[in-house]
Amino acid sequence: EAQVTQNPRYLITVTGKKLTVTCSQNMNHEYMSWYRQDPGLGLRQIYYSMNVEVTDKGDVPEGYKVSRKEKRNFPLILESPSPNQTSLYFCASSLKAWASGGTTQYFGPGTRLTVL
């Protein structure tokens, strides 16, 4: 089944304790992206990757890191989480980033993160 998976689905942690949220897709997509969703603010892009070893900042990259060593995986790293990073996080992938087909994004189920 074609899908985007995220782990963990729920995480409660404390300020300053490094964590990684994994994201994996099995559709051989070039493009992957991370979003956070907060009440009243919609979806905001954190980082994206156009292909392996190519990553760039989205709208709200501060406090986050990403890597894209393999095509299928795009982990989100919080080196020193803070309470303002408490949010619902979504990973997404698409065949390509731009139009002319293949731009439908497939979203993962989300990771609810709480930083105390």
Added chain:
Amino acid sequence: LAKTTQPISMDSYEGQEVNITCSHNNIATNDYITWYQQFPSQGPRFIIQGYKTKVTNEVASLFIPADRKSSTLSLPRVSLSDTAVYYCLQHGSSNTGKLIFGQGTTLQVKP
């Protein structure tokens, strides 16, 4: 960067047709318009995509006027299960992966 504007919320009743309009700021010649639907605690899912005129699939229709400064998502005969947040997105021509979703429209369907 491209920014879309849509109503924050809408109410409807079961069986009615619902139209949600999105304004597209600075839409570029090659930008496509895509709509997503999101249920609580789930990731958004693709509904429909278009470039101009009208596109229809089994779920919805998308109307894009000639000037492409707006788009309208039309949901025929909504049911309670259509209660969700709907996002429009314009993208494609800038050769960048940076995407900006709007705040979304919360559609509440009442019995």
